[in-house]
Amino acid sequence: xxxxxxxxxxxxxxxxxxxxxxxxxxxxxxxxxxxxxxxxxxxxxxxxxxxxxxxxxxxxxxxxxxxxxxxxxxxxxxxxxxxxxxxx
Numbered sequence: 001x002x003x004x005x006x007x008x009x010x011x012x013x014x015x016x017x018x019x020x021x022x023x024x025x026x027x028x029x030x031x032x033x034x035x036x037x038x039x040x041x042x043x044x045x046x047x048x049x050x051x052x053x054x055x056x057x058x059x060x061x062x063x064x065x066x067x068x069x070x071x072x073x074x075x076x077x078x079x080x081x082x083x084x085x086x087x088x
Contacts, residue, residue: 021060043084050076
């Protein structure tokens with residue numbers, strides 16, 4: 001694929017929609033991490049927040065539960081462990 005072909009794909013309506021959905025998911029993940037690190041949530045609330053972000057991912061990208069778990073779930077689990085200590 002050439003650079004021009006990649007640019008054409010990203011400028012297409014489908015490419016723009018994909019870019020928008022990726023942006024929204026990244027913002028949701030970043031927001032969850034910020035909230036957990038801010039210290040106002042309990043471990044249970046943090047885990048509920050991760051579940052809520054996973055639901056957003058599923059809405060934006062149907063069938064993406066496993067991908068979310070691998071890409072973002074690991075990151076958010078690490079944040080929970082850093083904030084609250086490793087779970088049993």
